[in-house]
Amino acid sequence: MQSPRIDTEIMVKGWVRTKRGNKNIAFIALNDGSTINNIQIVADLSLFDEALLKDITTGACIAVKGTLVKSQGQGQNVEVVASSIELYGKSDAETFPLQKKGHSMEFLREIAYLRPRTNTFGAVLRMRHALAYAIHKYFNDKGFFYLHTPIITGSDAEGAGEMFHVTTFNLSNVPMDKSGAPDFSQDFFGKPTNLTVSGQMEGELGALALGDIYTFGPTFRAENSNTPRHLAEFWMIEPEMAFYDLSDNMDLAEDFIKYLIRYALENCMDDLEFLNNMIDKGLLDRLRFVVDNEFVRTTYTDAIKILVESGKKWEYPIGWGRDLQAEHERYLVEEHFRKPVILVDYPKEIKAFYMKLNDDGKTVRAMDVLFPGIGEIIGGSQREENYEKLLARIRELKLSENDYWWYLETRKFGTAPHSGFGLGFERLLLFMTGMSNIRDVIPFPRTPKNAEF
Ligand code: ATP
Ligand code: MN
Numbered sequence: 001m002q003s004p005r006i007d008t009e010i011m012v013k014g015w016v017r018t019k020r021g022n023k024n025i026a027f028i029a030l031n032d033g034s035t036i037n038n039i040q041i042v043a044d045l046s047l048f049d050e051a052l053l054k055d056i057t058t059g060a061c062i063a064v065k066g067t068l069v070k071s072q073g074q075g076q077n078v079e080v081v082a083s084s085i086e087l088y089g090k091s092d093a094e095t096f097p098l099q100k101k102g103h104s105m106e107f108l109r110e111i112a113y114l115r116p117r118t119n120t121f122g123a124v125l126r127m128r129h130a131l132a133y134a135i136h137k138y139f140n141d142k143g144f145f146y147l148h149t150p151i152i153t154g155s156d157a158e159g160a161g162e163m164f165h166v167t168t169f170n171l172s173n174v175p176m177d178k179s180g181a182p183d184f185s186q187d188f189f190g191k192p193t194n195l196t197v198s199g200q201m202e203g204e205l206g207a208l209a210l211g212d213i214y215t216f217g218p219t220f221r222a223e224n225s226n227t228p229r230h231l232a233e234f235w236m237i238e239p240e241m242a243f244y245d246l247s248d249n250m251d252l253a254e255d256f257i258k259y260l261i262r263y264a265l266e267n268c269m270d271d272l273e274f275l276n277n278m279i280d281k282g283l284l285d286r287l288r289f290v291v292d293n294e295f296v297r298t299t300y301t302d303a304i305k306i307l308v309e310s311g312k313k314w315e316y317p318i319g320w321g322r323d324l325q326a327e328h329e330r331y332l333v334e335e336h337f338r339k340p341v342i343l344v345d346y347p348k349e350i351k352a353f354y355m356k357l358n359d360d361g362k363t364v365r366a367m368d369v370l371f372p373g374i375g376e377i378i379g380g381s382q383r384e385e386n387y388e389k390l391l392a393r394i395r396e397l398k399l400s401e402n403d404y405w406w407y408l409e410t411r412k413f414g415t416a417p418h419s420g421f422g423l424g425f426e427r428l429l430l431f432m433t434g435m436s437n438i439r440d441v442i443p444f445p446r447t448p449k450n451a452e453f
Helices: 050-055 105-110 119-141 200-210 246-267 269-278 283-292 300-309 326-336 387-396 401-412 425-433
Strands: 009-021 025-031 039-044 061-070 078-089 193-195 212-220 233-242 296-299 341-347 363-371 375-382 418-424
Touching (some): 119 212, 119 246, 119 269, 119 425, 200 233, 200 401, 246 283, 246 363, 246 375, 269 283, 296 300, 300 341, 300 363, 326 341, 326 363, 326 375, 363 418, 418 425
Parallel strands (some): 039 078, 296 341
Antiparallel strands (some): 009 025, 009 061, 025 039, 233 418, 363 375
């Protein structure tokens, strides 16, 4: 956007951050949310009604007409010399919750309807927007199609997580069948339905028709995990590509994340510098480090060896066949390799049924991308494209063939090698902003026992 020229008349509207001054003059720091930077308003007290100026307190909303001039003072290049001020909304100094600086993140969550007015949340939300845009741009420029997968689904997709049921039943009077179970044939869809835990399976259908697709939408998991990296409602990016093997998949994941970091470094510097100064002093260094270095690629089996031989005392015991917990993932990334790590070839028992079996018959072509401070940021795999093998896995795991009939059919008619992954948008944002709790990178977090606002 082009800035107005010096010595022209302008109108600015926004929220008062601070007001200071002396007997003759008031300096108002005004912010309209478009940037971390405030504009300074200079008001000659003799020109304004005393009562009006008294109401211009932190949090109030005003419109100012005035002249844009080179600033006399330090800390800003330009300022507005006010000729008229209109007060849109007062903000009572006694009760406005954002008076002081340095509120705790916990307190700010309780006033999530106001926290976007703080510098920190303004920066985070602007970066959230910029990265959402960059995600679409990246895929569009690469020829991927944005596929809208359903939010209400009729199957447990992949057992990726516990699900929220969707029903129009009156819960105090649910119709029952003869066996005493809810009679879903009388429900809205005539069958049990849930909020999606992943768009992957529908994404695969898209890839097997359009080539390269991605989804980017809300995802729901009713997992009762109160951690700084889990939300009950989060946004996931899931690309799915025909003719990609696992190594192509890893290349894409690495290129994608590096692109997004570079995009932020090129387009969000004001906000990044603020976050680097106020939230996490290592943020910019870490972002540049990830862009400049190749991710380590190694197998699950080698990672287990490293973890076992580390001699560390783990909260969760580790050994071949066990899933890695955040403490293990972070040890690999932060202490052992000191770089982002992509682990491949996990035991089939701890991964989903649709992952392609390796020749050893024991491991599958899974990949997890592990990041400093976070642990798993991406989970993906090459998919099993062979009909017989996929069906055998479904039977082995005693999953319901009926639920997956349409998924299986894609392997009967023109099946193709294909791969994909899921990136949790908020986990990416944790990394990109230096924030430490996932509740603080989404405007209105949904977590166990919390759906306020
Ligand atoms: P985790 O082991 O951390 O719970 P997962 O194995 O359940 O992750 P996937 O099912 O592979 O995760 O989902 C793909 C990606 O979605 C993850 O790598 C992560 O970035 C993100 N993700 C998964 N669950 C959540 C959640 N509850 N809140 C936020 N992001 C999530
Ligand atoms: Mn999970």
